[in-house]
Amino acid sequence: MGKIFYGNTDQPIDVPDGLLAHLKVVATTKLRRSESFTLSWRHRDGEPGGRTTIWLHSSIPLRFVFAGSEPDEIDPTLLRELANAANSSGGLTLDFSDEVSVSEALLSRVHVAHAA
Numbered sequence: 001m002g003k004i005f006y007g008n009t010d011q012p013i014d015v016p017d018g019l020l021a022h023l024k025v026v027a028t029t030k031l032r033r034s035e036s037f038t039l040s041w042r043h044r045d046g047e048p049g050g051r052t053t054i055w056l057h058s059s060i061p062l063r064f065v066f067a068g069s070e071p072d073e074i075d076p077t078l079l080r081e082l083a084n085a086a087n088s089s090g091g092l093t094l095d096f097s098d099e100v101s102v103s104e105a106l107l108s109r110v111h112v113a114h115a116a
Helices: 017-032 076-087
Strands: 002-006 013-015 037-042 051-056 062-065 092-094
Touching: 002 017, 013 017, 017 037, 017 051, 017 062, 017 076, 017 092, 037 076, 076 092
Parallel strands: 037 092
Antiparallel strands: 002 013, 002 062, 037 051
16 A cells, blocks of 8 residues: 655555556646646545545645555556546545455546536
């Protein structure tokens, strides 16, 4: 399980390595272009209920930490879906309710929220 450290907090956001690799590409591409976006998710079982949304902006510190030492393979279809969601007014929404292996079903773990 990888981690995102956002802002000045030492509390990480846990994200499976495979998904984190894709998020890293989308986030760094957008932030390099000075394009901000939202990233949202529902809290996992065992965590306090609710959901969280963060505003990703180039002025806010962002660090990706991977559990594995080897880079994950990037799926072009998933990358395109994530990028399209990040470009939408609804932002990028992750769904961690399905705890299957990322390598088994990477696309099923991500629900893209597009504005109507």
